[in-house]
Amino acid sequence: MMWYTECGKDGDVVLSSRVRLARNLKGIPFPARADEKQQEEVLTRCKNAVLESGSTLADTVKYIDLSVMQDYEKQAIAERHLISPQMMDSRIKRGLLLSDDNRLSILLNEEDHIRIQAMAAGFDLDACFSLADRVDDLIEESVEYAFDEQIGYLTCCPTNAGTGMRASVMVHLPGLTISGTINQMIDSLSQLGVTVRGLFGEGSKATGYLYQISNQLTLGAAEEDILEKFKQIVESVIGKEREMRTRLYNTDKYKLEDRLMRSYGILSHAVLLSSEEAMKRLSDVRMGIELGIIKNIKLEQLNEVTYEILPANIMLKYNLPDANERDLKRAEIVRERMCS
Incomplete structure:
Protein backbone atom coordinates (compact mmCIF):
# COMPACT_ATOMS: atom_id res chain seq x y z
CA MET A 1 0.00 0.00 0.00
CA GLU A 243 -17.72 22.44 13.45
CA MET A 244 -19.35 23.38 10.12
CA ARG A 245 -20.04 19.74 9.20
CA THR A 246 -21.81 19.23 12.52
CA ARG A 247 -23.81 22.44 12.07
CA LEU A 248 -24.92 21.46 8.56
CA TYR A 249 -25.95 18.01 9.76
CA ASN A 250 -27.87 19.32 12.76
CA THR A 251 -29.59 22.05 10.73
CA ASP A 252 -31.03 19.78 8.01
CA LYS A 253 -30.04 16.18 8.63
CA TYR A 254 -32.26 14.57 6.01
CA LYS A 255 -31.39 16.99 3.23
CA LEU A 256 -27.68 16.39 3.77
CA GLU A 257 -28.12 12.62 4.05
CA ASP A 258 -30.15 12.64 0.83
CA ARG A 259 -27.42 14.53 -1.00
CA LEU A 260 -24.66 12.21 0.14
CA MET A 261 -26.61 9.01 -0.43
CA ARG A 262 -27.66 10.13 -3.92
CA SER A 263 -23.99 10.46 -4.84
CA TYR A 264 -23.34 7.03 -3.37
CA GLY A 265 -26.20 5.61 -5.44
CA ILE A 266 -24.97 7.19 -8.66
CA LEU A 267 -21.44 5.90 -8.14
CA SER A 268 -22.81 2.43 -7.40
CA HIS A 269 -24.73 2.24 -10.70
CA ALA A 270 -23.22 4.68 -13.22
CA VAL A 271 -22.25 3.32 -16.63
CA LEU A 272 -20.33 6.42 -17.76
CA LEU A 273 -18.45 8.59 -15.32
CA SER A 274 -16.33 11.62 -16.16
CA SER A 275 -13.34 12.48 -14.01
CA GLU A 276 -14.95 15.71 -12.81
CA GLU A 277 -18.23 14.09 -11.77
CA ALA A 278 -16.41 11.20 -10.13
CA MET A 279 -14.37 13.55 -7.96
CA LYS A 280 -17.49 15.48 -6.87
CA ARG A 281 -19.49 12.34 -6.09
CA LEU A 282 -16.58 10.68 -4.30
CA SER A 283 -16.22 13.80 -2.18
CA ASP A 284 -19.86 13.46 -1.10
CA VAL A 285 -19.26 9.80 -0.24
CA ARG A 286 -16.15 10.81 1.72
CA MET A 287 -18.23 13.23 3.75
CA GLY A 288 -20.81 10.49 4.30
CA ILE A 289 -18.12 8.18 5.66
CA GLU A 290 -16.68 10.92 7.87
CA LEU A 291 -20.13 11.67 9.34
CA GLY A 292 -20.88 7.99 9.90
CA ILE A 293 -23.74 7.97 7.38
CA ILE A 294 -22.04 5.54 4.96
CA LYS A 295 -20.62 2.63 6.93
CA ASN A 296 -19.66 -0.08 4.43
CA ILE A 297 -16.71 1.77 2.85
CA LYS A 298 -13.45 2.80 4.48
CA LEU A 299 -11.57 6.00 3.75
CA GLU A 300 -8.54 3.94 2.68
CA GLN A 301 -10.65 2.36 -0.09
CA LEU A 302 -11.80 5.78 -1.20
CA ASN A 303 -8.25 7.17 -1.24
CA GLU A 304 -7.09 4.32 -3.44
CA VAL A 305 -9.89 4.62 -5.99
CA THR A 306 -9.55 8.42 -6.12
CA TYR A 307 -6.07 8.14 -7.62
CA GLU A 308 -6.77 5.02 -9.66
CA ILE A 309 -9.51 6.71 -11.73
CA LEU A 310 -7.63 9.87 -12.70
CA PRO A 311 -7.37 10.20 -16.52
CA ALA A 312 -3.69 9.51 -17.12
CA ASN A 313 -3.59 6.73 -14.54
CA ILE A 314 -6.46 4.93 -16.29
CA MET A 315 -4.74 5.46 -19.64
CA LEU A 316 -1.46 4.11 -18.29
CA LYS A 317 -2.89 1.04 -16.56
CA TYR A 318 -5.52 0.02 -19.11
CA ASN A 319 -4.12 1.51 -22.34
CA LEU A 320 -7.24 3.55 -23.04
CA PRO A 321 -6.43 6.70 -25.06
CA ASP A 322 -10.12 7.32 -25.88
CA ALA A 323 -11.93 9.55 -23.37
CA ASN A 324 -15.24 7.70 -23.69
CA GLU A 325 -13.55 4.37 -23.00
CA ARG A 326 -11.92 5.89 -19.93
CA ASP A 327 -15.32 7.08 -18.68
CA LEU A 328 -16.66 3.53 -19.08
CA LYS A 329 -13.68 2.02 -17.26
CA ARG A 330 -13.85 4.69 -14.53
CA ALA A 331 -17.51 3.87 -13.87
CA GLU A 332 -16.71 0.15 -13.79
CA ILE A 333 -13.88 0.64 -11.27
CA VAL A 334 -15.99 2.84 -9.01
CA ARG A 335 -18.99 0.49 -9.15
CA GLU A 336 -16.78 -2.38 -8.03
CA ARG A 337 -15.39 -0.36 -5.11
CA MET A 338 -18.80 0.90 -4.00
CA CYS A 339 -20.29 -2.60 -4.01
CA SER A 340 -17.32 -4.54 -2.60
Whole structure:
Protein backbone atom coordinates (compact mmCIF):
# COMPACT_ATOMS: atom_id res chain seq x y z
CA MET A 1 0.00 0.00 0.00
CA MET A 2 1.33 3.44 -0.98
CA TRP A 3 1.26 6.27 1.53
CA TYR A 4 -1.48 8.13 -0.36
CA THR A 5 -3.97 5.30 0.14
CA GLU A 6 -3.55 5.43 3.93
CA CYS A 7 -5.69 7.41 6.36
CA GLY A 8 -3.42 9.22 8.81
CA LYS A 9 -3.89 11.53 11.77
CA ASP A 10 -6.92 13.84 11.38
CA GLY A 11 -7.63 11.97 8.15
CA ASP A 12 -11.27 13.05 8.18
CA VAL A 13 -10.07 16.52 7.11
CA VAL A 14 -6.38 16.26 6.14
CA LEU A 15 -5.71 13.72 3.39
CA SER A 16 -1.97 14.32 3.16
CA SER A 17 0.95 16.47 4.25
CA ARG A 18 4.00 17.59 2.31
CA VAL A 19 7.20 19.51 2.98
CA ARG A 20 9.20 20.71 -0.01
CA LEU A 21 12.72 22.16 0.03
CA ALA A 22 14.03 24.16 -2.94
CA ARG A 23 17.79 24.08 -3.53
CA ASN A 24 20.23 25.06 -6.30
CA LEU A 25 23.81 24.11 -7.03
CA LYS A 26 26.37 26.85 -6.67
CA GLY A 27 27.88 28.11 -9.92
CA ILE A 28 25.24 26.65 -12.28
CA PRO A 29 22.44 28.79 -13.79
CA PHE A 30 18.85 27.99 -12.90
CA PRO A 31 17.35 25.24 -15.13
CA ALA A 32 15.57 27.64 -17.48
CA ARG A 33 18.85 29.50 -18.14
CA ALA A 34 21.22 26.53 -18.09
CA ASP A 35 22.40 24.94 -21.32
CA GLU A 36 22.00 21.23 -22.03
CA LYS A 37 25.42 20.34 -20.68
CA GLN A 38 24.77 22.18 -17.42
CA GLN A 39 21.36 20.55 -17.07
CA GLU A 40 23.00 17.15 -17.51
CA GLU A 41 25.59 18.06 -14.90
CA VAL A 42 22.86 18.83 -12.37
CA LEU A 43 21.18 15.48 -13.05
CA THR A 44 24.41 13.51 -12.73
CA ARG A 45 25.68 15.23 -9.60
CA CYS A 46 22.36 15.05 -7.75
CA LYS A 47 21.66 11.48 -8.80
CA ASN A 48 25.11 10.37 -7.64
CA ALA A 49 24.75 12.30 -4.37
CA VAL A 50 21.82 10.06 -3.43
CA LEU A 51 22.37 6.74 -5.21
CA GLU A 52 26.10 6.50 -4.48
CA SER A 53 25.91 7.83 -0.91
CA GLY A 54 26.12 4.42 0.70
CA SER A 55 23.17 5.36 2.90
CA THR A 56 20.11 3.20 3.60
CA LEU A 57 18.14 5.71 1.53
CA ALA A 58 20.08 4.76 -1.61
CA ASP A 59 18.64 1.23 -1.42
CA THR A 60 15.04 2.47 -1.49
CA VAL A 61 15.27 5.11 -4.23
CA LYS A 62 15.25 4.72 -8.00
CA TYR A 63 16.08 7.25 -10.73
CA ILE A 64 13.54 8.01 -13.46
CA ASP A 65 14.62 9.79 -16.64
CA LEU A 66 11.62 11.92 -17.58
CA SER A 67 12.99 12.60 -21.06
CA VAL A 68 12.24 9.02 -22.16
CA MET A 69 8.68 8.98 -20.83
CA GLN A 70 5.51 9.62 -22.82
CA ASP A 71 3.42 12.65 -21.84
CA TYR A 72 0.63 10.50 -20.40
CA GLU A 73 3.16 8.59 -18.28
CA LYS A 74 4.43 11.86 -16.81
CA GLN A 75 0.86 13.05 -16.36
CA ALA A 76 0.07 9.88 -14.39
CA ILE A 77 2.78 10.55 -11.80
CA ALA A 78 1.84 14.25 -11.74
CA GLU A 79 -1.72 13.22 -10.84
CA ARG A 80 -0.25 11.45 -7.82
CA HIS A 81 1.61 14.67 -6.89
CA LEU A 82 5.02 13.02 -7.34
CA ILE A 83 6.07 15.65 -9.87
CA SER A 84 4.71 19.09 -10.70
CA PRO A 85 2.93 19.84 -13.98
CA GLN A 86 5.96 21.98 -14.89
CA MET A 87 8.11 18.82 -15.00
CA MET A 88 6.22 17.65 -18.08
CA ASP A 89 7.94 20.25 -20.27
CA SER A 90 10.51 18.26 -22.24
CA ARG A 91 12.55 21.27 -23.40
CA ILE A 92 14.64 20.96 -20.24
CA LYS A 93 16.41 17.72 -19.26
CA ARG A 94 14.65 16.58 -16.12
CA GLY A 95 14.82 13.61 -13.76
CA LEU A 96 13.13 12.20 -10.68
CA LEU A 97 14.48 10.30 -7.70
CA LEU A 98 11.58 8.36 -6.19
CA SER A 99 11.41 6.13 -3.12
CA ASP A 100 9.73 2.74 -3.28
CA ASP A 101 6.82 3.87 -1.10
CA ASN A 102 6.53 7.24 -2.93
CA ARG A 103 6.96 9.15 0.35
CA LEU A 104 10.02 10.87 -1.08
CA SER A 105 10.37 12.41 -4.51
CA ILE A 106 13.31 14.56 -5.54
CA LEU A 107 12.55 16.67 -8.60
CA LEU A 108 15.65 17.55 -10.62
CA ASN A 109 15.73 20.58 -12.92
CA GLU A 110 12.21 21.75 -12.21
CA GLU A 111 12.08 25.51 -11.51
CA ASP A 112 15.10 24.96 -9.24
CA HIS A 113 17.85 22.37 -9.60
CA ILE A 114 16.48 20.36 -6.67
CA ARG A 115 13.02 20.09 -5.16
CA ILE A 116 12.98 17.65 -2.23
CA GLN A 117 9.41 16.53 -1.51
CA ALA A 118 8.55 14.44 1.55
CA MET A 119 4.94 13.31 1.91
CA ALA A 120 2.79 11.52 4.48
CA ALA A 121 -0.82 10.49 4.95
CA GLY A 122 -2.94 12.67 7.23
CA PHE A 123 -1.66 15.61 9.28
CA ASP A 124 2.01 14.79 9.87
CA LEU A 125 4.18 17.71 8.82
CA ASP A 126 6.83 16.85 11.41
CA ALA A 127 7.53 13.48 9.78
CA CYS A 128 7.68 15.16 6.37
CA PHE A 129 10.14 17.79 7.54
CA SER A 130 12.32 15.21 9.29
CA LEU A 131 12.63 13.16 6.08
CA ALA A 132 13.19 16.17 3.81
CA ASP A 133 15.80 17.62 6.17
CA ARG A 134 17.68 14.29 6.31
CA VAL A 135 17.76 14.04 2.51
CA ASP A 136 18.83 17.68 2.26
CA ASP A 137 21.81 17.01 4.53
CA LEU A 138 22.70 13.88 2.55
CA ILE A 139 22.79 15.72 -0.79
CA GLU A 140 24.75 18.62 0.68
CA GLU A 141 27.53 16.21 1.65
CA SER A 142 28.31 15.87 -2.09
CA VAL A 143 27.30 19.20 -3.64
CA GLU A 144 27.58 22.84 -2.65
CA TYR A 145 24.34 24.80 -2.55
CA ALA A 146 23.84 28.37 -3.74
CA PHE A 147 23.59 30.18 -0.40
CA ASP A 148 23.88 33.75 0.84
CA GLU A 149 24.61 34.59 4.48
CA GLN A 150 22.04 37.40 4.48
CA ILE A 151 19.31 35.94 2.26
CA GLY A 152 19.66 32.20 2.80
CA TYR A 153 19.16 29.63 0.03
CA LEU A 154 19.02 31.25 -3.41
CA THR A 155 16.09 30.14 -5.54
CA CYS A 156 14.74 30.85 -9.01
CA CYS A 157 11.60 32.50 -7.63
CA PRO A 158 12.31 35.15 -4.95
CA THR A 159 9.28 34.00 -2.93
CA ASN A 160 11.11 30.73 -2.17
CA ALA A 161 14.35 32.37 -1.02
CA GLY A 162 15.48 32.03 2.57
CA THR A 163 14.63 28.59 3.91
CA GLY A 164 13.35 27.43 0.52
CA MET A 165 10.69 25.51 2.43
CA ARG A 166 7.03 25.10 1.53
CA ALA A 167 4.78 23.15 3.86
CA SER A 168 1.38 22.13 2.58
CA VAL A 169 -1.61 19.96 3.40
CA MET A 170 -4.33 18.52 1.16
CA VAL A 171 -7.63 19.08 2.93
CA HIS A 172 -11.23 18.01 2.41
CA LEU A 173 -13.51 20.94 3.25
CA PRO A 174 -17.10 20.08 2.31
CA GLY A 175 -18.55 21.79 5.38
CA LEU A 176 -16.93 25.14 4.69
CA THR A 177 -17.64 24.86 0.96
CA ILE A 178 -21.31 23.83 1.12
CA SER A 179 -22.02 26.46 3.78
CA GLY A 180 -20.56 29.18 1.55
CA THR A 181 -17.95 30.27 4.11
CA ILE A 182 -14.92 28.96 2.22
CA ASN A 183 -14.06 32.28 0.54
CA GLN A 184 -14.14 34.07 3.87
CA MET A 185 -11.74 31.49 5.28
CA ILE A 186 -9.43 31.81 2.26
CA ASP A 187 -9.29 35.59 2.74
CA SER A 188 -8.50 35.16 6.43
CA LEU A 189 -5.72 32.68 5.70
CA SER A 190 -4.22 34.99 3.08
CA GLN A 191 -3.81 37.67 5.75
CA LEU A 192 -1.88 35.14 7.83
CA GLY A 193 0.58 34.44 5.01
CA VAL A 194 -1.07 31.21 3.90
CA THR A 195 -2.36 30.45 0.41
CA VAL A 196 -5.20 28.13 -0.66
CA ARG A 197 -5.18 26.45 -4.08
CA GLY A 198 -6.93 23.63 -5.91
CA LEU A 199 -6.14 19.93 -5.99
CA PHE A 200 -3.12 20.25 -8.30
CA GLY A 201 -1.63 23.40 -6.83
CA GLU A 202 -0.99 26.76 -8.43
CA GLY A 203 -3.49 27.70 -11.13
CA SER A 204 -5.81 24.74 -10.47
CA LYS A 205 -9.38 24.86 -9.20
CA ALA A 206 -10.78 23.06 -6.19
CA THR A 207 -12.31 19.73 -7.21
CA GLY A 208 -14.55 17.73 -4.93
CA TYR A 209 -14.03 20.07 -1.96
CA LEU A 210 -10.29 19.31 -2.05
CA TYR A 211 -7.86 22.17 -1.44
CA GLN A 212 -4.13 22.65 -0.94
CA ILE A 213 -3.13 24.94 1.92
CA SER A 214 0.50 26.08 2.05
CA ASN A 215 2.74 28.67 3.69
CA GLN A 216 3.92 31.71 1.74
CA LEU A 217 6.62 32.91 4.15
CA THR A 218 10.06 31.37 3.53
CA LEU A 219 12.34 34.30 4.42
CA GLY A 220 13.34 35.73 7.78
CA ALA A 221 12.48 32.80 10.05
CA ALA A 222 13.77 29.31 10.84
CA GLU A 223 12.13 26.26 9.26
CA GLU A 224 10.92 25.00 12.64
CA ASP A 225 9.24 28.33 13.47
CA ILE A 226 7.54 28.53 10.07
CA LEU A 227 6.34 24.95 10.44
CA GLU A 228 4.99 25.47 13.94
CA LYS A 229 2.99 28.56 12.95
CA PHE A 230 1.63 26.78 9.89
CA LYS A 231 0.59 23.75 11.97
CA GLN A 232 -1.40 25.98 14.31
CA ILE A 233 -3.22 27.53 11.34
CA VAL A 234 -4.06 24.09 9.89
CA GLU A 235 -5.36 22.94 13.29
CA SER A 236 -7.68 25.94 13.29
CA VAL A 237 -8.98 25.03 9.82
CA ILE A 238 -9.57 21.43 10.96
CA GLY A 239 -11.61 22.67 13.92
CA LYS A 240 -13.72 25.02 11.81
CA GLU A 241 -14.40 22.35 9.18
CA ARG A 242 -15.55 19.82 11.78
CA GLU A 243 -17.72 22.44 13.45
CA MET A 244 -19.35 23.38 10.12
CA ARG A 245 -20.04 19.74 9.20
CA THR A 246 -21.81 19.23 12.52
CA ARG A 247 -23.81 22.44 12.07
CA LEU A 248 -24.92 21.46 8.56
CA TYR A 249 -25.95 18.01 9.76
CA ASN A 250 -27.87 19.32 12.76
CA THR A 251 -29.59 22.05 10.73
CA ASP A 252 -31.03 19.78 8.01
CA LYS A 253 -30.04 16.18 8.63
CA TYR A 254 -32.26 14.57 6.01
CA LYS A 255 -31.39 16.99 3.23
CA LEU A 256 -27.68 16.39 3.77
CA GLU A 257 -28.12 12.62 4.05
CA ASP A 258 -30.15 12.64 0.83
CA ARG A 259 -27.42 14.53 -1.00
CA LEU A 260 -24.66 12.21 0.14
CA MET A 261 -26.61 9.01 -0.43
CA ARG A 262 -27.66 10.13 -3.92
CA SER A 263 -23.99 10.46 -4.84
CA TYR A 264 -23.34 7.03 -3.37
CA GLY A 265 -26.20 5.61 -5.44
CA ILE A 266 -24.97 7.19 -8.66
CA LEU A 267 -21.44 5.90 -8.14
CA SER A 268 -22.81 2.43 -7.40
CA HIS A 269 -24.73 2.24 -10.70
CA ALA A 270 -23.22 4.68 -13.22
CA VAL A 271 -22.25 3.32 -16.63
CA LEU A 272 -20.33 6.42 -17.76
CA LEU A 273 -18.45 8.59 -15.32
CA SER A 274 -16.33 11.62 -16.16
CA SER A 275 -13.34 12.48 -14.01
CA GLU A 276 -14.95 15.71 -12.81
CA GLU A 277 -18.23 14.09 -11.77
CA ALA A 278 -16.41 11.20 -10.13
CA MET A 279 -14.37 13.55 -7.96
CA LYS A 280 -17.49 15.48 -6.87
CA ARG A 281 -19.49 12.34 -6.09
CA LEU A 282 -16.58 10.68 -4.30
CA SER A 283 -16.22 13.80 -2.18
CA ASP A 284 -19.86 13.46 -1.10
CA VAL A 285 -19.26 9.80 -0.24
CA ARG A 286 -16.15 10.81 1.72
CA MET A 287 -18.23 13.23 3.75
CA GLY A 288 -20.81 10.49 4.30
CA ILE A 289 -18.12 8.18 5.66
CA GLU A 290 -16.68 10.92 7.87
CA LEU A 291 -20.13 11.67 9.34
CA GLY A 292 -20.88 7.99 9.90
CA ILE A 293 -23.74 7.97 7.38
CA ILE A 294 -22.04 5.54 4.96
CA LYS A 295 -20.62 2.63 6.93
CA ASN A 296 -19.66 -0.08 4.43
CA ILE A 297 -16.71 1.77 2.85
CA LYS A 298 -13.45 2.80 4.48
CA LEU A 299 -11.57 6.00 3.75
CA GLU A 300 -8.54 3.94 2.68
CA GLN A 301 -10.65 2.36 -0.09
CA LEU A 302 -11.80 5.78 -1.20
CA ASN A 303 -8.25 7.17 -1.24
CA GLU A 304 -7.09 4.32 -3.44
CA VAL A 305 -9.89 4.62 -5.99
CA THR A 306 -9.55 8.42 -6.12
CA TYR A 307 -6.07 8.14 -7.62
CA GLU A 308 -6.77 5.02 -9.66
CA ILE A 309 -9.51 6.71 -11.73
CA LEU A 310 -7.63 9.87 -12.70
CA PRO A 311 -7.37 10.20 -16.52
CA ALA A 312 -3.69 9.51 -17.12
CA ASN A 313 -3.59 6.73 -14.54
CA ILE A 314 -6.46 4.93 -16.29
CA MET A 315 -4.74 5.46 -19.64
CA LEU A 316 -1.46 4.11 -18.29
CA LYS A 317 -2.89 1.04 -16.56
CA TYR A 318 -5.52 0.02 -19.11
CA ASN A 319 -4.12 1.51 -22.34
CA LEU A 320 -7.24 3.55 -23.04
CA PRO A 321 -6.43 6.70 -25.06
CA ASP A 322 -10.12 7.32 -25.88
CA ALA A 323 -11.93 9.55 -23.37
CA ASN A 324 -15.24 7.70 -23.69
CA GLU A 325 -13.55 4.37 -23.00
CA ARG A 326 -11.92 5.89 -19.93
CA ASP A 327 -15.32 7.08 -18.68
CA LEU A 328 -16.66 3.53 -19.08
CA LYS A 329 -13.68 2.02 -17.26
CA ARG A 330 -13.85 4.69 -14.53
CA ALA A 331 -17.51 3.87 -13.87
CA GLU A 332 -16.71 0.15 -13.79
CA ILE A 333 -13.88 0.64 -11.27
CA VAL A 334 -15.99 2.84 -9.01
CA ARG A 335 -18.99 0.49 -9.15
CA GLU A 336 -16.78 -2.38 -8.03
CA ARG A 337 -15.39 -0.36 -5.11
CA MET A 338 -18.80 0.90 -4.00
CA CYS A 339 -20.29 -2.60 -4.01
CA SER A 340 -17.32 -4.54 -2.60
